[in-house]
Amino acid sequence: xxxxxxxxxxxxxxxxxxxxxxxxxxxxxxxxxxxxxxxxxxxxxxxxxxxxxxxxxxxxxxxxxxxxxxxxxxxxxxxxxxxxxxxxxxxxxxxxxxxxxxxxxxxxxxxxxxxxxxxxxxxxxxxxxxxxxxxxxxxxxxxxxxxxxxxxxxxxxxxxxxxxxxxxxxxxxxxxxxxxxxxxxxxxxxxxxxxxxxx
Amino acid sequence: xxxxxxxxxxxxxxxxxxxxxxxxxxxxxxxxxxxxxxxxxxxxxxxxxxxxxxxxxxxxxxxxxxxxxxxxxxxxxxxxxxxxxxxxxxxxxxxxxxxxxxxxxxxxxxxxxxxxxxxxxxxxxxxxxxxxxxxxxxxxxxxxxxxxxxxxxxxxxxxxxxxxxxxxxxxxxxxxxxxxxxxxxxxxxxxxxxxxxxxxxxxxxxxxxxxxxxxxxxxxxxxxxxxxxxxxxxxxxxxxxxxxxxxxxxxxxxxxxxxxxxxxxxxxxxxxxxxxxxxxxxxxxxxxxxxxxxxxxxxxxxxxxxxxxxxxxxxxxxxxxxxxxxxxxxxxxxxxxxxxxxxxxxxxxxxxxxxxxxxxxxxxxxxxxxxxxxxxxxxxxxxxxxxxxxxxxxxxxxxxxxxxxxxxxxxxxxxxxxxxxxxxxxxxxxxxxxxxxxxxxxxxxxxxxxxxxxxxxxxxxxxxxxxxx
Ligand code: SF4
Numbered sequence: 027x028x029x030x031x032x033x034x035x036x037x038x039x040x041x042x043x044x045x046x047x048x049x050x051x052x053x054x055x056x057x058x059x060x061x062x063x064x065x066x067x068x069x070x071x072x073x074x075x076x077x078x079x080x081x082x083x084x085x086x087x088x089x090x091x092x093x094x095x096x097x098x099x100x101x102x103x104x105x106x107x108x109x110x111x112x113x114x115x116x117x118x119x120x121x122x123x124x125x126x127x128x129x130x131x132x133x134x135x136x137x138x139x140x141x142x143x144x145x146x147x148x149x150x151x152x153x154x155x156x157x158x159x160x161x162x163x164x165x166x167x168x169x170x171x172x173x174x175x176x177x178x179x180x181x182x183x184x185x186x187x188x189x190x191x192x193x194x195x196x197x198x199x200x201x202x203x204x205x206x207x208x209x210x211x212x213x214x215x216x217x218x219x220x221x222x223x224x225x
Numbered sequence: 226x227x228x229x230x231x232x233x234x235x236x237x238x239x240x241x242x243x244x245x246x247x248x249x250x251x252x253x254x255x256x257x258x259x260x261x262x263x264x265x266x267x268x269x270x271x272x273x274x275x276x277x278x279x280x281x282x283x284x285x286x287x288x289x290x291x292x293x294x295x296x297x298x299x300x301x302x303x304x305x306x307x308x309x310x311x312x313x314x315x316x317x318x319x320x321x322x323x324x325x326x327x328x329x330x331x332x333x334x335x336x337x338x339x340x341x342x343x344x345x346x347x348x349x350x351x352x353x354x355x356x357x358x359x360x361x362x363x364x365x366x367x368x369x370x371x372x373x374x375x376x377x378x379x380x381x382x383x384x385x386x387x388x389x390x391x392x393x394x395x396x397x398x399x400x401x402x403x404x405x406x407x408x409x410x411x412x413x414x415x416x417x418x419x420x421x422x423x424x425x426x427x428x429x430x431x432x433x434x435x436x437x438x439x440x441x442x443x444x445x446x447x448x449x450x451x452x453x454x455x456x457x458x459x460x461x462x463x464x465x466x467x468x469x470x471x472x473x474x475x476x477x478x479x480x481x482x483x484x485x486x487x488x489x490x491x492x493x494x495x496x497x498x499x500x501x502x503x504x505x506x507x508x509x510x511x512x513x514x515x516x517x518x519x520x521x522x523x524x525x526x527x528x529x530x531x532x533x534x535x536x537x538x539x540x541x542x543x544x545x546x547x548x549x550x551x552x553x554x555x556x557x558x559x560x561x562x563x564x565x566x567x568x569x570x571x572x573x574x575x576x577x578x579x580x581x582x583x584x585x586x587x588x589x590x591x592x593x594x595x596x597x598x599x600x601x602x603x604x605x606x607x608x609x610x611x612x613x614x615x616x617x618x619x620x621x622x623x624x625x626x627x628x629x630x631x632x633x634x635x636x637x638x639x640x641x642x643x644x645x646x647x648x649x650x651x652x653x654x655x656x657x658x659x660x661x662x663x664x665x666x667x668x669x670x671x672x673x674x675x676x677x678x679x680x681x682x683x684x685x686x687x688x689x690x691x692x693x694x
Contacts, residue, residue: 042546043539044418044518048657053638057290057303059264059310061371071659076645100539102419105452105518106657108354109262110370131422131454132354136370188386190247201372202275205380208250211242212382215252224278224381 027141029198033122034167035095037159038086043100047133050104050112064111065118090162098125098155103144104133113137123168125175127152138191141198143170145185154181170196228493231459232390232425235365235490239348241382248384254347256377257333258285258320260311261638262352266375267314277318278381284342285315286323288332289638293601293628296325304639318378331604331630334358334572338442339606341471345460345487350377355572355654357448361441362468363460363490365425368449389499391424391453395432397507402688404582405440406574406652406671408432409447410512410522416502418520421453424500427492428458432506438467439576446573447654450519459491513559513684514656514669516547521656522669523559525686531555550658551666552646559684562668566649567598567679568661569625569672571635574652575603579672580611584619586676586687592624593682599626599641601633625679637662650678
């Protein structure tokens with residue numbers, strides 16, 4: 027995965043709570059066997075009508091949010107299914123950063139593992155960003171090392187992140203390789219519980 | 226000795242390594258695999274030239290995409306490709322597979338327990354959020370994403386932050402005609418869709434203890450709808466008796482030894498939880514949802530609420546959007562809402578006892594003319610067992626369609642789709658927008674409530690129906 031540290035991008039506000047993964051990537055697109063190419067389907071039923079035409083009133087379709095790389099949303103973002111197609115689609119569409127007051131647990135894990143920084147700010151802070159990002163070209167600057175989010179008009183917020191996830195994201199590490207450096211522990215466990223080793 | 230919950234006991238038994246500043250590395254005892262969330266994981270293994278560490282602890286089936294009629298005709302080429310990919314991957318990596326022709330094929334969360342693969346004390350994962358179902362056995366079972374599927378295939382372990390524990394205590398006895406589905410829907414309606422975020426839940430209390438294993442599975446299944454990755458019930462005699470004689474469970478003397486270990490995993494009297502929520506079973510009536518997430522529901526005697534009844538701006542807005550999507554007016558009595566489709570199936574409610582209960586209601590009645598009602602058994606074994614009891618006949622005589630097993634209309638990835646604007650009484654677990662088809666309107670209910678809706682043409686308090694009979 028791609029490492030991430032400092033990032034500046036245009037913000038797109040999606041002011042809904044409990045946005046579920048069925049909305050992020052509807053099931054008709056889960057049949058593909060690749061990881062790539064899901065961006066065109068992100069929020070499909072909100073972006074397009076039944077005939078496949080763009081819904082002009084949907085926020086992501088408005089010209090000012092074209093090319094937005096930071097998505098801000100309401101609480102419990104990514105609830106529902108465990109489909110990793112959701113972060114794949116968000117990433118492929120161009121979102122590197124998500125900001126919300128809270129996330130569903132599985133979605134959060136899935137995002138981190140794909141190098142998406144899903145960061146938590148308070149409801150009040152999210153509300154400020156929602157409001158300010160109505161303005162065309164509103165950008166945020168995110169600094170993972172420093173755990174901060176800033177805009178050009180004096181808004182500053184700090185976020186917490188698990189130190190382990192932080193390290194993974196900063197370095198863009200492949201988790202399996204990291205785990206295999208601990209293979210001795212796995213062997214010991216297998217020896218103890220299963221009475222034999224498997225590698 | 227410190228008193229521990231079942232959650233802590235299982236956790237401690239599986240820690241491979243624990244180090245400062247990192248999550249725990251946990252060993253996984255059972256990895257279930259299906260066609261939708263695994264292809265990219267196997268592809269990842271191939272690219273990095275890795276193998277599956279424990280094919281013997283991995284078991285695969287196909288359920289999400291499979292047709293429930295004319296099983297061998299998969300018109301959708303992309304679906305077909307996904308199914309063939311799983312076959313290839315299982316062959317290549319040496320994984321046991323219950324494919325479309327296999328007598329054990331079924332929804333992954335139905336067959337795991339049925340085969341006895343699911344056992345107390347195990348850590349169980351699957352690339353599917355309803356893996357929580359297996360928690361009914363006192364197993365620590367949770368859904369994972371595809372990157373984690375690849376990680377488990379390669380290492381048989383997973384990194385996990387120690388979860389907080391949440392006790393959901395269901396006091397008292399369930400009333401007449403109230404199902405276990407109603408308990409979990411009532412819990413979610415009361416505490417919300419993220420009550421369990423960051424927690425593993427344990428269901429306790431008199432009402433839970435008296436449930437059968439299949440009923441407990443229905444409850445644990447929907448833990449994820451309350452925000453928790455996993456939800457368990459402490460193992461007891463009911464658990465042990467369910468597993469006795471099952472194919473992958475220990476046999477003979479080994480079984481007795483295992484049973485003693487399983488029972489010892491139950492939460493110690495007086496163990497502490499990080500949080501406890503309580504609900505009174507006697508106050509739970511048959512439930513249904515009216516909105517677009519599982520917490521938007523109430524007892525069947527209720528009415529569709531108005532956005533103004535909610536305090537927070539965000540809630541008002543989501544209720545407004547939900548009513549708009551669902552085509553409902555505030556103040557409408559739930560029993561006045563008509564149905565077009567009825568779906569009895571899914572990993573929540575497609576087991577033999579679910580079908581029996583629904584058939585009991587359907588018996589001697591007729592599905593209303595304008596209603597399409599389908600019954601999709603959770604596995605081919607359930608289907609066979611039901612047919613042996615004549616349940617298929619009861620349903621078909623009443624005008625229900627009787628299908629082969631799979632996920633079917635729960636997520637409408639195959640041809641079982643609810644058309645836009647149509648309303649479905651569904652025994653599944655998610656009423657999200659578009660879940661059962663683009664524009665489809667889902668109302669979650671129990672199997673008996675679904676059958677009652679089919680034969681009356683609108684949502685009905687099944688208890689009244691029974692008393693007429
Ligand atoms: S029945 Fe529905 S919820 Fe269950 S595994 Fe299949 S798609 Fe998922």
